Amino acid sequence: xxxxxxxxxxxxxxxxxNTVVMYDGEPVxxxxxxxxxxxxxxxxxxxxxxxxxxxxxxxxxRLDSPKFNKFRDLPPLGFLNDPKYGAVLLERRAAxxxxxxxxxxxxxxxxxxxxxxxxxxxxxxxxxxxxPSEGFIESCQDVFPTxxxxxxxxxxxxxxxxxxxxxxxxxxxxxxxxxRNEQRIGLFPNAKSLCLISKFKFYREExxxxxxxxxxxxxxx
Amino acid sequence: MTSKFMDTYRKNNSKVKxxxxxxxxxxxxxxxxxxxxxxxxxxxxxxxxxxTDGAVADLSGSSTGARWSAKHDGSLRNGGIEYVLTxxxxxxxxxxxxxxxxxxxxxxxxxxxxxNRCSTHVHVNVGAQRIxxxxxxxxxxxxxxxxxxxxxxxxxxxxxxxLSFKDSKTTLNSWLGMLRNGQFPNQDSGAxxxxxxxxxxxxxxxxxxxxxxxxxxxxxxxLWGKFLHYLVQYAVNKYENPNQIAYDISDKTAIVLLEEIxxxxxxxxxxxxxxxxxxxxxxxxxGCMESFRSVxxxxxxxxxxxxxxxxxxxxVPNPFAKQERVAMR
Numbered sequence: 190x191x192x193x194x195x196x197x198x199x200x201x202x203x204x205x206x207n208t209v210v211m212y213d214g215e216p217v218x219x220x221x222x223x224x225x226x227x228x229x230x231x232x233x234x235x236x237x238x239x240x241x242x243x244x245x246x247x248x249x250x251r252l253d254s255p256k257f258n259k260f261r262d263l264p265p266l267g268f269l270n271d272p273k274y275g276a277v278l279l280e281r282r283a284a285x286x287x288x289x290x291x292x293x294x295x296x297x298x299x300x301x302x303x304x305x306x307x308x309x310x311x312x313x314x315x316x317x318x319x320x321p322s323e324g325f326i327e328s329c330q331d332v333f334p335t336x337x338x339x340x341x342x343x344x345x346x347x348x349x350x351x352x353x354x355x356x357x358x359x360x361x362x363x364x365x366x367x368x369r370n371e372q373r374i375g376l377f378p379n380a381k382s383l384c385l386i387s388k389f390k391f392y393r394e395e396x397x398x399x400x401x402x403x404x405x406x407x408x409x410x
Numbered sequence: 411m412t413s414k415f416m417d418t419y420r421k422n423n424s425k426v427k428x429x430x431x432x433x434x435x436x437x438x439x440x441x442x443x444x445x446x447x448x449x450x451x452x453x454x455x456x457x458x459x460x461x462t463d464g465a466v467a468d469l470s471g472s473s474t475g476a477r478w479s480a481k482h483d484g485s486l487r488n489g490g491i492e493y494v495l496t497x498x499x500x501x502x503x504x505x506x507x508x509x510x511x512x513x514x515x516x517x518x519x520x521x522x523x524x525x526n527r528c529s530t531h532v533h534v535n536v537g538a539q540r541i542x543x544x545x546x547x548x549x550x551x552x553x554x555x556x557x558x559x560x561x562x563x564x565x566x567x568x569x570x571x572x573l574s575f576k577d578s579k580t581t582l583n584s585w586l587g588m589l590r591n592g593q594f595p596n597q598d599s600g601a602x603x604x605x606x607x608x609x610x611x612x613x614x615x616x617x618x619x620x621x622x623x624x625x626x627x628x629x630x631x632x633l634w635g636k637f638l639h640y641l642v643q644y645a646v647n648k649y650e651n652p653n654q655i656a657y658d659i660s661d662k663t664a665i666v667l668l669e670e671i672x673x674x675x676x677x678x679x680x681x682x683x684x685x686x687x688x689x690x691x692x693x694x695x696x697g698c699m700e701s702f703r704s705v706x707x708x709x710x711x712x713x714x715x716x717x718x719x720x721x722x723x724x725x726v727p728n729p730f731a732k733q734e735r736v737a738m739r
Binding site: 194195196200259261262263280281282283284285286288289295370388389391394395 | 487525526527564567568569570573577578579580581599600601602603604656703706707709710711
């Protein structure tokens, strides 16, 4: 019997159908699990669609493929960039569910609200909107605009992420704020330095370790 | 004439900012704290598993009276039974209780055939601890969590029934929310499905560690239970101030901290070696440091130095006050 990781096809379907997992380093939507009895090798198949090519014809992949890595790899979550809402934050939620892969039940989505200044708000149904998006694929591939580009180009009351963990929000007064996930932790007084809010100065080391943070100067206030 | 405003201002604002609606010296768990420290739940599947309490009734903790109870669990299949200790056992009792249960199963001709539905959950009694030491336990766990889950094998890694801090911030945000706003974690938040489940604190006075592997081997269950006991003991005895952990992980390094935890019982030294197996000192320390960063807000964001004298005050419940706020939402 092939090692499909799950106890049987029924369990695999229960855990994976209509969720997003990684296959060969790319996020894929599992449409269904197909019974192995229909194949000469008796190995069940995952009927999958690449999130990057959601309108293409789905493909069938052996469930025991090492490219699934026993389903231990899930798409990395965090900020992504969306043309309409700017920086959008996807966060995994622990939830009572049989589903192993990512789906609406276990991923919460947040965006910067124009009405509420620097508060970020939950977006209902955000996961379904974003998993097939270009922004999500780029985020999975860790592709973001550089911090310099962001600081120079960001418009008032908009936000842009420069990594999965960090984003810049420019408020209606023109101030550029640094966000670490949903938390506002610093201010960019200009395009060359960051002023960390005193309460969050302990993030300095983490920010310095972030390859996408390319400024040399961090002050504390 | 000089303005006296700043003097008045400083005086008026010199009071330590506490957690809204939460007395710092009030224990979060207000029930009776049991004698034992470890509550164990073993989820098993197989053929002919003992399914009555009577068949395991003669196994009993000598000092705590802890016994096994066999329960049917809806999440298990194929004759699955969950063996649960009726009351927490002491760390000295874990060995005879767990070994005794496996011996009973063997004698009864039971055939254990665990699947990925099975796991080991360990509750560690923390009911007597206050908010500072509970926070220290969470931070210390968070530092080693990834490596500890890895020890339990692929079935428990990224398992959606026991997510790590790296997988989901649900538990961390719940605790941070309490420290920031005095808001107790929502019992329906899904935080239960975390490797460290903090929710039983308000009900049983315990933290539940849910990432234990399927109970195939009694020796591993015993090792795991002992390790968790000593991890909690270490945090409680050493870290009155959670902030100190941040200094120690930088100063001593994570590998030394783990060694110190495991040195509390010689039986844990092989466990220590298994945890760091395949890692260099550097890769282990870097991995732990990365994990620490996900929980560092617990150490740094709050004025622990100012809070400690308030936390240390004796708590005297007011017998005439209205019923105190119910801990769970």
